Amino acid sequence: MTQATLAQTVASMLLDVKAVRLSPDKPFKWASGWNSPIYCDNRITLSHAKVRTAIRDGLAAAVKAYWPEVDIIAGVATAGIAQGALVADFLDLPFCYVRPEPKKHGMGNQIEGEIKAGQKVVLVEDLVSTGGSSLKAAEALRDAGANVLGMVAIFTYGFNVASQNFAEKGLKFYTLSDYETLLEEAKKKNYVTESQMITLQEWRHDPANWNI
Numbered sequence: 001m002t003q004a005t006l007a008q009t010v011a012s013m014l015l016d017v018k019a020v021r022l023s024p025d026k027p028f029k030w031a032s033g034w035n036s037p038i039y040c041d042n043r044i045t046l047s048h049a050k051v052r053t054a055i056r057d058g059l060a061a062a063v064k065a066y067w068p069e070v071d072i073i074a075g076v077a078t079a080g081i082a083q084g085a086l087v088a089d090f091l092d093l094p095f096c097y098v099r100p101e102p103k104k105h106g107m108g109n110q111i112e113g114e115i116k117a118g119q120k121v122v123l124v125e126d127l128v129s130t131g132g133s134s135l136k137a138a139e140a141l142r143d144a145g146a147n148v149l150g151m152v153a154i155f156t157y158g159f160n161v162a163s164q165n166f167a168e169k170g171l172k173f174y175t176l177s178d179y180e181t182l183l184e185e186a187k188k189k190n191y192v193t194e195s196q197m198i199t200l201q202e203w204r205h206d207p208a209n210w211n212i
Ligand SMILES: O=P(O)(O)OC[C@H]1O[C@H](OP(=O)(O)OP(=O)(O)O)[C@H](O)[C@@H]1O
Pocket: 031, 032, 076, 077, 078, 079, 080, 125, 126, 127, 128, 129, 130, 131, 132, 133, 134
């Protein structure tokens, strides 16, 4: 399957399981604090065995293609944990996951599971908006002495701010699908009305300042 076909297939699956929600009148609040007329809830894909497996296969294939030397998979908490564990299991690799911050009780860990200094790690994230969550996880792994090879994710909105942040911090990344492809597939399936499509395109130009 070519990259473009895979991006279309994954976008189509996300729409079919209703992982993509639109609410222009009552915007969603994102992790970054941005308001958005759209929310892509990849967690829903876990409830659909065929979709979950197709995503696992796509992510695992990317890990093997780009970073065959990988020693360990790390999931970004929380939405990246389940898919990360599935990918690690499929590739017969160790697994750990990274919290956004150290736990406030118990062991006080930010990284859960074992990771050794010098190990080559690939992060699994569900979705990239600004990239802040992925970068935080990469930083925690680097602080622990790991060699972060890169990150794979299901979906990206393709914002410049994310690519710039990743480039600055030297984090290579690969995603199965993206916003542009999602809109094309949504149009084909009549998933969005014309006025919703206009809102989605307008929002995409300046998401940080939309509807504030
Ligand atoms: O690229 P960013 O701007 O950081 O946004 C993307 C992050 O936001 C979501 O996580 P959320 O913080 O909602 O938490 P969850 O994974 O625990 O559901 C998503 O799962 C990504 O981790």
